[in-house]
Amino acid sequence: MTDQAFVTIKNAAKSFGKLEVLRDINLTVERGQIVAIIGPSGSGKSTLLRAINELDPLTSGEVWLEGVQINKKLPHRQYEAHVNQVRQDIGMVFQHFNLFPHLTVRGNITLAPTMLKGLSDADANALAEEQLAKVGLSEKIDEYPSRLSGGQKQRVAIARALAMKPKVMLFDEATSALDPELVDEVNLVMKQLAEEHMTMIIVTHEMDFAASVCDRVLFMDQGVVVEEGPPSVIFEKPEHERTRNFLRKHLSR
């Protein structure tokens, strides 16, 4: 296991019934690396991301995080306990935020840490304040999510994920549901995380953002990784016709 990267995906395949969504995917991410996954709609980007934290378990293949296999085959009870444990180390941010509407911003952030890590109320509050300060929303701590803008919601969702002190953060089109003028504030928070060397895997349709923040870019199409490399290579001199076609459509905008 010593030769393994921080995050390792080996020979991953996934089918929904008869539909093959991922085929023979291999991916390694080093600690502190930032990887972007790009590709056309339906190419399996979300599925791959969701396989990393067992939201959509792989049909075959392996997922490892820091020497621990995430998708171990275990009897149900042990599997549940294992998954609940490893998920604490994997933060995830969704396109539609998925904030808990019945809880305040504070409640959203403190719910999991208090329940799973047994934090005292005081410690949990301090944690919420700290995380909110990081995303620049300290003054919203007692608001309910319905009173926030989309950009603010997403920043709270990021703070909520960070409050679990994850080892890696997964972003599934974190800015796709936002009005254009709200995209920057979320990108800014993600850039800041990049500067702090958070390990991140980012599914995105924003090529500029991927080019400026990420160390590596994966281009996926029809369930396979067509090519991967540093942004300078993928965006400027991609090898494959499929990549060029995709980029032509997305960069021209």
Added chain:
Amino acid sequence: MDTDLILRVYPFFLEAAWVTIQLSVLTALLGLCCGALGAAARMSRLAVFRWIGAVYVSLWRGTPALIQIFILYFGGPQIGIQLDSFEAGTIALGVNIGAYMTETIRGAILSVDKGQTEAARTLGMSRWETMRKVILPQAARLMIRPLGVNINALIKGTALVAPISVVELTYTAQRFIGSTYKPFEMFLIAGLLYMVIIYVVGHGINWLDRRARIT
């Protein structure tokens, strides 16, 4: 209209209304218990429980409540279940409305956005923690109105225990018709009293629903 007669009989009707209220409250409570258990069974990870839940719902919704009451009250002694008419009526009606409430509760839980479960599970919360802290608080708000519809039906349904001689509103009306031959007045009083009960409960449910709205 014989107002004199109404004045003479109305104390009996008030007493009967009290019985109807007791029946309604007990039935609602039993129904909520059966509904919660039924919904848990219907949504269980284990196929056996899902099957038991499905059978419960389809049998109890697929047969007349009156038959269920008769089976328990008249048929019960044959298999060693001896209940007085109030007990039999309450249990039969409660279990009956529980089948409807099972679907109401399940529907409310299922209508909470799937993203909520995903967000909670992603943070490391277990299935049960997610249910308790994220899904149920949201589902509870969503189920107040539809449960109100069930309770409205249940209050009117209490009239079905009249044939087994529970001295509630409908039975009382029928009994006085036997001695007074004034069905119009008797059923009118009973109907008005049902209306008052339903009106008050309906307002209570609206009040709860308004209070539970997410700000």
